[in-house]
Amino acid sequence: MQIGPPVVDFIVLCGFLGSGKTTLLVDLLKQESLKDTAVIVNEAGEIGLDGALIADAGDASSTMLLSNGCVCCSLRSSLVITVAELLDAPRPLGAPPLRRVILETSGISRPGPILASLADPALSTRNLRVCVVSTYDASQDNLHEDNFEEAAAQLTAAQRIVVTKSDLLNDEALKDAEHRAQALNPLARIVSGRDRQILVSEALISQDASSGGSDRSDLLDMTVRALSLYKPEAAHARIHVMRASIVEAIDWEDFSSWLDDLAGVCGESLLRVKALVHVEDCEDPILVQSVGTTYGMPRRMPQHRQSPNIIVVITRDLNAEDLASQLPHPYVNLQSLIAPSERKFGVPASSRLFTQRSTHAKS
Ligand SMILES: Nc1nc2c(ncn2[C@@H]2O[C@H](COP(=O)(O)OP(=O)(O)OP(=O)(O)O)[C@@H](O)[C@H]2O)c(=O)[nH]1
CATH class of the missing domain: 3.30.1220.10 (CobW-like, C-terminal domain)
Incomplete structure (x- = not known):
C-alpha cells in the first residue's frame, strides 16, 4: 500500500554548453508520447530558444521556462516555487497523473545547489525521486580549462552519463570517449550507442534513470561493476x-x-x-x-x-x-x-x- 503522494521522477539534465542536452530532450519528446511528463528549461540568457524548441517538439504536459539566470544560483527559489506549482497544478483534461519532471539546466549550472533546492521543506514531502543525468560530448574535451569546474561538477554528480555526438566518431574513438567518461565518475552508468532511439530513452526515461541507483537492491553490484570498468589510463x-x-x-x-x-x-x-x-x-x-x-x-x-x-x-x-x-x-x-x-x-x-x-x- 502506498503511503503519501505518488513518486515523481525528477531528472536533472545537465552537461556543459553545447554538449547536446536540448537535442537529447527534443529527440525524446519527438519519439515518445509523454503526457505524464513536465519539462522545465533553465537558460542563463533571456532569449529562451531551447524552451521554444522543446515546447514545439512534443506533447509533454507542460513546459516551463526559468530564464535570465542560473538555476543553481540566482533562480534557486524560483525552481522550488515552479516545481511546487507543477506538482499542485490540476492535470490537463484527459492527461494521466504527473510521473516525471525533466529539468534541463543551463550549461553552466552545478548540480549540488540544485539538489539542495530540491530538498527544500516545500518539496521534501513531495516524494520526488531525483536522478542527475549529464551529457558528455564524445567529440571534444569536456573538461577544457575554461569550463573545467562546472563540467567536472556536472559529470561527477551524474548517476548516468550520456555520451553524445557519437555519430562524429569511429568505433575506437567512441570507446575511448566512453572510458574517459567512466574514469571521471566510476559511480555513473555510461549510456552510449549509435541507436539514437535507444540512447534517448535509456538516458531519460528508463526505470534505471529514474531510480538513480540509490535505492536499488543491486546497488552493490552496480558499484562493483562500475569500479571494475574503471580504466586508470583514461583518468x-x-x-x-x-x-x-x-x-x-x-x-x-x-x-x-x-x-x-x-x-x-x-x-x-x-x-x-x-x-x-x-x-x-x-x-x-x-x-x-x-x-x-x-x-x-x-x-x-x-x-x-x-x-x-x-x-x-x-x-x-x-x-x-x-x-x-x-x-x-x-x-x-x-x-x-x-x-x-x-x-x-x-x-x-x-x-x-x-x-x-x-x-x-x-x-
Ligand atoms: N552531430 C551531432 N551533433 C549534435 C548532437 N547532439 C547535439 N548536436 C549539435 O550540437 C549543438 C549543441 O546542441 P544542443 O542540444 O543545443 O546542446 P545543449 O547542451 O543544449 O547546449 P546549451 O543549451 O548551449 O547548453 C547543436 O548544433 C546540435 O545540433 C549529436 O548527437 N550529433
Missing part, C-alpha cells in the same frame, strides 16, 4: 577517484565527523562521495552520498547487511596523499583508486577495491 589528470577503508570499527558520530572534515578540507574541490558503511551503533549499514559538499540524508540499508564497506570519494586537484596529510584520522584511510604502479598497467582487480567489514573493536 583525467585533475580528477582524483579514491576509495576509503575503515581501519577499525567506527561509530556513526566518528564517521559523520570524518565526512564533515572531508567537506571542510576539500571545500569546492569535493565533487562526490558515495559510502555504504557499517557502524557500531546501527545494525544496518548506512548509505550516505554527497554531490559537491552537500550531503543527502543518510539512509539505513538493511538489504545490504552482508556487504563490505564501500566508500568512494571524487575530488578535483586534491589527491589521496594531499588529503591524508590534511585529514589525519585513526579509523578511516583514503587511497587513490590508481596506485602509481597501476597507472600504466590496466584495471585494478575489483576485489581490491573494497574493504572487508571490520571485525575489530575500537580500543
Whole structure:
C-alpha cells in the first residue's frame, strides 16, 4: 500500500554548453508520447530558444521556462516555487497523473545547489525521486580549462552519463570517449550507442534513470561493476577517484565527523562521495552520498547487511596523499583508486577495491 503522494521522477539534465542536452530532450519528446511528463528549461540568457524548441517538439504536459539566470544560483527559489506549482497544478483534461519532471539546466549550472533546492521543506514531502543525468560530448574535451569546474561538477554528480555526438566518431574513438567518461565518475552508468532511439530513452526515461541507483537492491553490484570498468589510463589528470577503508570499527558520530572534515578540507574541490558503511551503533549499514559538499540524508540499508564497506570519494586537484596529510584520522584511510604502479598497467582487480567489514573493536 502506498503511503503519501505518488513518486515523481525528477531528472536533472545537465552537461556543459553545447554538449547536446536540448537535442537529447527534443529527440525524446519527438519519439515518445509523454503526457505524464513536465519539462522545465533553465537558460542563463533571456532569449529562451531551447524552451521554444522543446515546447514545439512534443506533447509533454507542460513546459516551463526559468530564464535570465542560473538555476543553481540566482533562480534557486524560483525552481522550488515552479516545481511546487507543477506538482499542485490540476492535470490537463484527459492527461494521466504527473510521473516525471525533466529539468534541463543551463550549461553552466552545478548540480549540488540544485539538489539542495530540491530538498527544500516545500518539496521534501513531495516524494520526488531525483536522478542527475549529464551529457558528455564524445567529440571534444569536456573538461577544457575554461569550463573545467562546472563540467567536472556536472559529470561527477551524474548517476548516468550520456555520451553524445557519437555519430562524429569511429568505433575506437567512441570507446575511448566512453572510458574517459567512466574514469571521471566510476559511480555513473555510461549510456552510449549509435541507436539514437535507444540512447534517448535509456538516458531519460528508463526505470534505471529514474531510480538513480540509490535505492536499488543491486546497488552493490552496480558499484562493483562500475569500479571494475574503471580504466586508470583514461583518468583525467585533475580528477582524483579514491576509495576509503575503515581501519577499525567506527561509530556513526566518528564517521559523520570524518565526512564533515572531508567537506571542510576539500571545500569546492569535493565533487562526490558515495559510502555504504557499517557502524557500531546501527545494525544496518548506512548509505550516505554527497554531490559537491552537500550531503543527502543518510539512509539505513538493511538489504545490504552482508556487504563490505564501500566508500568512494571524487575530488578535483586534491589527491589521496594531499588529503591524508590534511585529514589525519585513526579509523578511516583514503587511497587513490590508481596506485602509481597501476597507472600504466590496466584495471585494478575489483576485489581490491573494497574493504572487508571490520571485525575489530575500537580500543
Ligand atoms: N552531430 C551531432 N551533433 C549534435 C548532437 N547532439 C547535439 N548536436 C549539435 O550540437 C549543438 C549543441 O546542441 P544542443 O542540444 O543545443 O546542446 P545543449 O547542451 O543544449 O547546449 P546549451 O543549451 O548551449 O547548453 C547543436 O548544433 C546540435 O545540433 C549529436 O548527437 N550529433
